[in-house]
Amino acid sequence: MTGAATAFDDEDLELLLALYNAPANNEEPRRPPWTWSALHLNERAALARMIDVWVETYNHIHATQPTDLIPPCWRHHPGLATELAVQVWLWYAAHIHPQTTPLIAGEYYLRHLPGFRARLNHMLGASPPECRRSDHPDTWRSETDTQRTSYTTTSYNHDDDVDQLGQLHFGFPHLAGRGQT
Incomplete structure (x- = not known):
């Protein structure tokens, strides 16, 4: 395993499959097992262990170059952690559900997996090679965070911007300005 404190087991799988298969009802909203914020602490821990196994297998089968590897610090990259949760369940839907x-499996290998692989370096931030050497830098997104914190929404006239967006018709001029009062 890639550093999981406890191995993923049948109990974890049953817990997560119960969420996967749960129908929506009026009493409680559905809690998809690929949505971290929808899960309880024990469910998040089970999902993390499941992802560890998936990552280990992915790295063994699909990582043919060092740049293909998913590093063990995936938990420190929220975008990557979010996508990994979805990838696990896409793989499940393609192979086990x-x-x-075969069409669903083909769709996974032709569409979802290549898209994920293309985004992997981007999700690792400024220093993918460091992460892959198990040397996760604290500065992996410091420039982005510095820029992001300098943004303010109060310095813009939002009403004018939204009105201008309504004028964009992409070749369908009969739609321009619809919904204006």
Whole structure:
């Protein structure tokens, strides 16, 4: 395993599959097992262990170059952690779900996996090689955070901007200005 404190087991799988298969109802909103914020602490821990196993397998099968590796610091990269949770369940839907087909598996390998691989370095931030050497830098997104904190929404006239957006018709001029009062 890639550093998981406790191995992913059948109990974890049952816990997460119960969420995957839970129907929506009026009493409680559905809590998809790929949405970190929808999960309770024990469910998040189970998902993290599941992702550790998926990452280990991905690195063994799909990482043919060092730049393909998912580093063990994936938890420190919120965008990557979010996408990994989805990738695990996309893989499940393509290979294990009772209603899967070869077409669904093909879609996973032709669309979802290549898209994920193309975004992987970007999600690791400023220093992907450091992360892959198990030397996760604290500065992995410091320039981005510095720039982001300098933004302020109060310095713009939002009403004018939104009105101008309504004028963009992309070749459908009969839609321009609809909804104006």
